[in-house]
Amino acid sequence: MSEYINLLIGIAMGLNLLALGSSRLPTLIMAVALQGMALGLMPLLMETEADWRLVLVALATVAGKGLLIPTLLRKAMRAAHIDREVEPFIGFVPSLLLGAGGTIAAVALARSLPLLPEHSGSLLVPGSLASVFTGFVLLIGRAKAISQVCGYLILENGIYLFGLLLIHYTPLMVEAGILLDVTVGVFIIGIIVDRIQRAFDSLDTRKLTALRE
Amino acid sequence: MPGLFLLVAATGLGASIAFGPRCARLWLGLTLVGTAAALTAALGVLTGTPEWTWRSGFLVGGEALYFRLDGLSAWFLVLVSVVGGLGAVYSREYWSDAHNPASAPRGRAWWSALVLSMGLVLLCSNGLHFLIAWEIFALAAYFLITLDRAQRAVRTAGWVYLAASHAGTVCLFAFFGLLAAHTGGWELGPLRDPGELKPLFWLALAGFGVKAGLFPLHIWLPSAHANAPSHVSAIMSGVAIKMGIYGIIRFSGWLPVPATAGWVVMGLGAVSAVLGIAFALAQNDLKRLLAYCSVENIGIILVGLGAALLGRAQGNAAWGRLALAGALLHVWNHGAFKSLLFFGAGSVVQATGTREMSRLGGLWRALPWTTALFALGVLAVCGLPPLNGFVSEWLVYLGLFDAATQRAASVWAALPAAILLAMAGAMALAGFAKAAAVVFLGAPRTQAAERAQECGGLMRSPMLVLAGGCVILGLAPMLFWPTLARAVGSWNPNWTAGAAPAPLTALSAAQIAVALLAGGAGVWLWRKVRGNGLRRALTWDCGYAGPTARMQYTSASFAGIVTGWFGWLLQPERQLRRPRGPLPAAASEFVRVPETVLERVLGPVGTCVMRVSETALRLQQGRLQAYILYVLAGLIAMGMLVLLGGQP
Amino acid sequence: MSLRLILDLIARLALWLLLAPLLPGIINKVKAWVAGRRGPPVLQLYYDLARLWQKHAVLSTLASPGFVIGPAVAWVALAGAALLMPLGPAGSALSFRGDMLLLIYLLALARFCTAWAAMETGSAFEGMGAAREVSFAVLAEATLITALLALCVQTESTSLVTMLAPAAGAGAVLLAAGLFTVLLAENCRVPFDDPNTHLELTMIHEAMVLDHSGPPLAVILHGAALKLLLFSLFLTEAVLPLGQLSTLAATGALVGGVLAVTVGVGLVESLLARLAFRRVPLLLTTAFLLCLFALLMAWKGGAE
CATH class of the missing domain: 1.20.5 (Single alpha-helices involved in coiled-coils or other helix-helix interfaces)
Incomplete structure (x- = not known):
């Protein structure tokens, strides 16, 4: 079982790098969507007995992160006529190398953390740290609001992964609540994106430094 | 026996300093005798004569003279004497009395002084005398670099060299002084016990590192090597910077080193290799390119040494021995091909009067010998089989790969180092493909390049000897293994015994096969083309009818892609100046x-x-009244200090 | 013993020389099939080579003999590298510790000689091609060395025969993807270079050989085919556990693997467009990272 979990986390880590290296917004959104789906399946694999609430939350996560949010983002992109090119502050090759270095560092760091023995062989913690780091790199190194949303989602995925460590102790309703928060957050960002577009004729966050009445 | 030869060598070189300014022929003879005697002594020690030591009652600076020639110093002495002798021959034509009446006599004397002082550095086994010899060596190199004193660039380069060199020497003074204070005497030799000496290694690394030109300390190297006369550049780049390497290797062998030394040395080496060659790639000055490439090669040597330090720290692992053997062999190899390349560059400079690659081109027609020999040197410096550069890089790589496969703790140093070395190797290939092609191939870009004339026999023969050395070291590395093992053994006695841990015989068979087949195939294809019938025509250039020499790819455009990646550093x-408008003016x-x-x-x-x-200078006005004011102020300040601070 | 070695070498060389030109033919056939054309015969390259070998050559007035000798040396280097490659169940004729490094550096020698010959003509296009070739090779070489390190760490050996016998372990998929990308880059296929383009400004390898004709061009084309076969073999042997199969199965797997790689190249070439040059380093860095993670997985797999 833990092999499948590690495989899924490995895929998620690969998608982190894809997100860092992709120069097109649709690819970036797709990477985020796939990562969300992969991580949404995780609780099903981690629990030995299938609980209906668990299945429900997992399905909701997959649907929310894998289908709903990406669709919203794509819609926002189309509605606001955003150019599909990602504009990087940190170039693609440097951010890719940064992400890879962060992933390796996360694996190394996780070894020195005092983890429960059942989590020591798993990639849960490194995957979580790597995703958080990737999210930060995207948030810092990309100009467009949409790509920053993607960075935020990847960051959230990292936190979600960390939360899975505590799956036995956290009520699932809390998870569901977080999911709801994220979805609402993206809704709001979608609306803001539209407003920014109308106010500034551009979605370039660099221009937000010039405040308007 | 080595003592006798060394005496002859010292006498010969000493006499050649005296006769150098007056009689050029006698100087050449004496220098050659001296270097040949030194070479014989060094080879004697390397091939079986026991290590030679000589202690005299004669005091210099209050210390008894103590000389020692062991495997390690003999290994470096071979390089000093070979390049010292060949450079002397080369300089007779390149920097002759006829062309440089003012500086040539002076240059001869300093040349002998440089060779002699480097020999003394290798022999001295007393810290004080080592420092004296080191200082003479630094000064002789300074006067050789500034032979052509009339040029401003040369004087600047000389000053930067002198300043950097002395900054390094300060570290060495501290190093030897602290060493003497700890051990109670200036005499040097293997010291294993006192652990408190370990931090001294960092001083030695900094002091010798400046001379070796490892990456952040290399600042003096490019301009000094580029602006010196080419035979001086050859010995500076091929030999003098190896004295720094000698110092690091010597004292890491004799003294205990900190646990992190191997990691740091390997890291510095890998960084020097990649960044040195990145700088080399971006140069437009042929000799500056060669100079930066020396930084890269020093990096390769240091990677090997770092692996050896790690290997020694981890129970004398065999891979450490391989890496050290590679590093030491690279000392010879780099000495051979870099001197060859600088001699070749000197031939280009003499023929055309410029070092700028964008003013050269198409020299192969005028300088066939130089082109062929330079091309051989380029193949060697890129580490391509079947020449010598490949053998030493292969040994270093093999040491790193073995460290990785045996899952030693140092794998986290070995893996990145191997990958960075691969990058540096490919970048060296790009850089030298550019250098050779832009200088020697295509069409001449200027009149000077068109009217070039081939160098004479005195310049050609040293290049031929060095090229022969590159070929022999490449094709028959196993012949040199026993001597190499001796040098390695005198660094770490635990690594003395045993056969070669690398399949050198198989490698050499493969190398010879590649060399023969490549030569055969080249001749065969040329004959086939001639047999089929061949026609000469204008370069096709995709149908453009009037290609000119200025349309050729330049050195900057050739290197543009890679230098773009390193733009943050370079x-x-x-x-x-862009062309503008319908009838644009000149653009550049x-x-x-x-x-x-x-x-x-x-x-x-x-x-x-x-x-x-x-x-602060404003305080110094030259008015007496002001100074009296300062004295008063000082007095009051001291009084206040006593009043306020002195009370219990 | 030594006679056997020589006979073995000659047999291998003959096999390599005869089979190599098949691969470009297969690629072209696949491309034609995807595009719905009939396409040139699979043996087209053989006809081309035979024809070129008989033709007389046109040399640039600027070119030195190095213009002809360069391709010859490059070809020898590639053939030498090919002879170092073990052939699945047949093993290797000449194997020693560290032979994989000789292989890498023989490829570098071939690259240098091709670039040298390209620069002989003083043509801007050929300079452009040579500059691109040697620059992108920096990343490709780092990737290859990383892949070799992964195999070395996985199998705890440093000679090609033992390195390539077992499967590549946990990181096989990553390694395969990385090596396939390097194969495309080093052999100048789409998406790095378009072998069929007619625009010299966008070419790499083809731009370097614009001025070659007659026998030297034949040698260059054959060398390129050798290199493609070499990389396909390397990829196949690195990923498949040929050492654990019976002779027949291993031979079949080897041939099948090489064919699969070739068809894969053809499909990539049909379905993808050439990348913009500024994107090439990104793709090569991705390949490098794939091999790097394969290396780390090999390291981790062995440690447990």
Whole structure:
């Protein structure tokens, strides 16, 4: 079982790098969507007995992160006529190398953390740290609001992964609540994106430094 | 027996210093005798004669003379004597009395002094005498670099060299002084016990590192090597910087080193290799390119040494021995091919009067010998089989790969080092493909390049000897293994015994096969083309009817892709005048790559210091009244200090 | 013993020389099939080579003998590298510790000689091609060395025969993807270079050989085919556990693997467009990272 979990986390880590290296917004959104789906399946694999609430939350996560949010983002992109090119502050090759270095560092760091023995062989913690780091790199190194949303989602995925460590102790309703928060957050960002577009004729966050009445 | 030869060598070189300014022929003879005697002594020690030591009652500076020639110093002495002798021959034509009546006599004397002092550095086994010899060596090198004193660039390069060299020497003074204070005497030799000496290694690394030119300390190297006369560049780049390597290897062998030494040395080596060659790639000055490439090769040597330090620390692992063997062999190899390349560059400079690659081109027709020999040197420096550069790089790589496969703790150093070495190797290939092609191939870009004339026999024969050395070291490395093992053994006695841990015989069979087949195939294809019938025509150039020499790819454009990746470090200065309008005026692009560490880091720091000093200078007005005021102020200040601070 | 070695070498060389030109033919056939054309015969390259070998050559007035000798040396280097490659169940004729490094550096020698010959003509296009070739090779070489390190760490050996016998372990998929990308880059296929383009400004390898004709061009084309076969073999042997199969199965797997790689190249070439040059380093860095993670997985797999 833990092999499948590690495989899924490995895929998620690969998608982190894809997100860092992709120069097109649709690819970036797709990477985020796939990562969300992969991580949404995780609780099903981690629990030995299938609980209906668990299945429900997992399905909701997959649907929310894998289908709903990406669709919203794509819609926002189309509605606001955003150019599909990602504009990087940190170039693609440097951010890719940064992400890879962060992933390796996360694996190394996780070894020195005092983890429960059942989590020591798993990639849960490194995957979580790597995703958080990737999210930060995207948030810092990309100009467009949409790509920053993607960075935020990847960051959230990292936190979600960390939360899975505590799956036995956290009520699932809390998870569901977080999911709801994220979805609402993206809704709001979608609306803001539209407003920014109308106010500034551009979605370039660099221009937000010039405040308007 | 080595003692006798060394006596002859010292006498010969000493006499050649005296006769150098007056009689050029006698000087050449004496220098050759001296270097040949030194070579014989060194080879004797390397091939079986026991290590030679000689202690005299004669005191210099209050210390008894103590000389020692063991495997390690003999290994470096071979390099000193070979390049010292060959450079002397080369300089007779390249820097002759006829062309440089003022500086040539002086240059001869300093040349002998340089060779002699480097020999003394290798022999001295007393810290005080080592320092004296080191200082003479530094000064002789300074006077050789500034032979052509009339040029401003040369004088600047000389000053930078002298300043950097003395900054390093300060570290060495501290190193030897602290060493003497700890051990109670100036005499040097293997010291294993005292653990408190370990931190001294960092002083030695900094002091010798400046001379070796490892990456952040290399600031003096490019301009000094580029502006010196080419035979001086050859010995500076091929031999003199190896004295720094000798120092690091010597004292890491004799003294206990900190646990992190191997990691640091390997890291510095890998960084030097990649960044050195990145700078080399961006150069437009042929000799500056060669100089930066020396930084790369020093990096390769240091990677090997770092692996050896790690291997020794981890129970004398065999891979450490392989890496050290590779590093030491690379010392010879780099000495051979870099001297060859600088001699070749000297031939180009003599023929055309410029070092700028964008003013050269198409020299193969006028300089066939130089082209062929330079091409051989280029193949060697890129580490391509079947020449010598490959053998030593292969040994270093094999040491790193073995460290990785045996899952030693040092794998986290070995893996990145191997990958960075691969990158540096491929970048060296790019850089030298550019250098050789832009200088020697295509069409001449200027009149000077068109009217070039081949060098004479005195310049050609040293190049031929060095090229022969490159070929032999490449094709028959196993012949040199016993001597190499001796040098390795005198660094770490635990690594003395045993056969070669690498399949050198198989490698050499493969190398010979490649060499023979490549030669055969080349001749065969040429004959086939001639047999089929061949026609000469204008370069096709995709149908363009009137290609000119100025349409050729230049060195900056050739290197543009890779230098773009390293733009954060190289910070090229660009001046671009674009063609504008329907009838554009002259357009131009000028790119210059500064020596970043010197001009962007040390320069501003120096300016800052100067500014502070200038502010302080205002205090010095030359008026008596002002000084009396200072005295009064000082007195009051001291009084206040006593009054306030002195009370219990 | 030594006679056997020589006979073995000659047999291998003959096999390599005869089979190599098949691969470009297969690629072209696949491309034609995807595009719905009939396409040139699979043996087209053989006809081309035979024809070129008989033709007389046109040399640039600027070119030195190095213009002809360069391709010859490059070809020898590639053939030498090919002879170092073990052939699945047949093993290797000449194997020693560290032979994989000789292989890498023989490829570098071939690259240098091709670039040298390209620069002989003083043509801007050929300079452009040579500059691109040697620059992108920096990343490709780092990737290859990383892949070799992964195999070395996985199998705890440093000679090609033992390195390539077992499967590549946990990181096989990553390694395969990385090596396939390097194969495309080093052999100048789409998406790095378009072998069929007619625009010299966008070419790499083809731009370097614009001025070659007659026998030297034949040698260059054959060398390129050798290199493609070499990389396909390397990829196949690195990923498949040929050492654990019976002779027949291993031979079949080897041939099948090489064919699969070739068809894969053809499909990539049909379905993808050439990348913009500024994107090439990104793709090569991705390949490098794939091999790097394969290396780390090999390291981790062995440690447990």
